[in-house]
Amino acid sequence: MFDEVSGRYDLLNGVLSLGQDRTWRAALARAVPEDAHTVLDLCTGSGVSLGGLRRPGRLVIGADVSLGMLAVAAARMEPTGWAPRLVCADGFRLPLRDDSLDGVTIAFGIRNMRPLADALAELARVLRSGGTLAVLEAAAPAPGPFAPLHRLYLRRVVPLAGRISRDASAYAYLSRSIFAFGPGPEFEAALERAGFARVAHRRFMFGATHLWVARLAPGGDQNVAPAEPGIVQNARVARRSGVNLPSGGGPAAAEWRAWTGVQLGLSIALTAALVWGLRAFINSGPDLPLADWQRRIAWWLLAGGAIGFAVRSVALLTRLRGPAPRG
Template identity: 40%
Template sequence: MPSTLPPPEEKSQFVQTMFGEIAERYDLANHLLSGGLDFLWRRRAARLIRAWQPARILDLATGSGDLAITLGRACPGALVVGADFCRPMLSVARRKGLEHLVTADGLQLPFPEASFDAVTIAFGLRNMASWPKALAEMRRILRPGGHVLILDFSVPLAPLRWVYRPYLHHVLPRVAALLTGKKAAYDYLGDSIEQFPQGPVMCVLLEDAGFSDPEHQPLSGGIVSLYTAKR
């Protein structure tokens, strides 16, 4: 089966258009296709962030704002800023009550160096045109001693992998097509997950970007991975 991944030079525009087309049905598809596990993943991430006691948090690739909302509840004294380059997704986030939203590309963030105590990105780094450049930008805007948290899909080990891959590449896109009318977006999802670095490989990318103490936690049997590191 041919890959649905766009050439690197076209990826940003492809992703921006794709998410703009599914923005209004994005949350419904996420909740149903994950079986509600996405709520648990975000709460797990928020508990880690709360333990760091950040005063200023940037939720990068915030999309419809679900993680930013969860972070705001977990860290009521913190300023949570959501950034995304897809305006239709930010419109959904704004309707949910998020106030601090910025239209921004993750490869060129409009924030000074050392602006935030923590940077989070959930299911967004995978869609960036350059993972090293995105990680470098996250490090730039973090204060020394600040933390980054990355939450994204991964491919679990066998035997779960044997069930997961048919679901990811065949069942999920068809169900998503009924929910959103955009099967191609979820064909892309499966291919992008297969290509995305995970586990020790992602930890090496974090170290190469200048982060220290990278850690990897597989969640839900490894269908999702949570990474943390420190500037």
């Protein structure tokens, strides 16, 4: 299935995450300690998260079971002159020695790995004690005010976006697998059972996507007490919703914030203008010399535009509240 969708996978990723996935991946990469020497990006797919893991002297491995996806990853890496190791391998039977990794990242992959307990056991085998596991994953709606919107998005919008892809059924699967993964607590319990201590948890886009950062406790498969949040972080630390995660800083981050702020301002202004226009149109509709079909098109343009820019404003606001992307 992933071989089939590999060609347009990145495009759809961007569309479905409303352009937010870069920021989320940057947070995923920052969750890995700077001094981690050997890092595996499991379910690496088109390798879109690999660049963020690049550090001097670090060995980065991207593993995936789909050769089609790995071919896209290889093509992505070629012009960069950097060659992470790309490995076609099943995450349940990794061709790696016990305790050989300092860190593992998985972006939008763990949901595909069933039984989850077996997948986590394999990760506990290859990670050294104290090693970091960072998981970025789309979750099912949790109870709350945004749940109906989130459900609508997963049930209607995601399968619709699949029409751009070569295999629409893959996007119907995406929606189903997110519901099957659940809103998060089940995954957290599985992590704990596999011997991981959660050190940080962050929600993006009102809980549509989560980032979990965990540390493999000594003994691996025994239950352990939660670790101190500082243990996997040596970049700048930002406090957010009681969770510590490293965050970008410096002039580049300031410039990124200023630019995102400008976009947010424009987007809010456009939303307000379109809502005002829609109201004026509704009030003076009968007086306008328009044919029925013209009236319908104008209505859809104004309403669609207002909704589109409102969604974009929310997305930009969420992005602004998160960490600045690295580099």
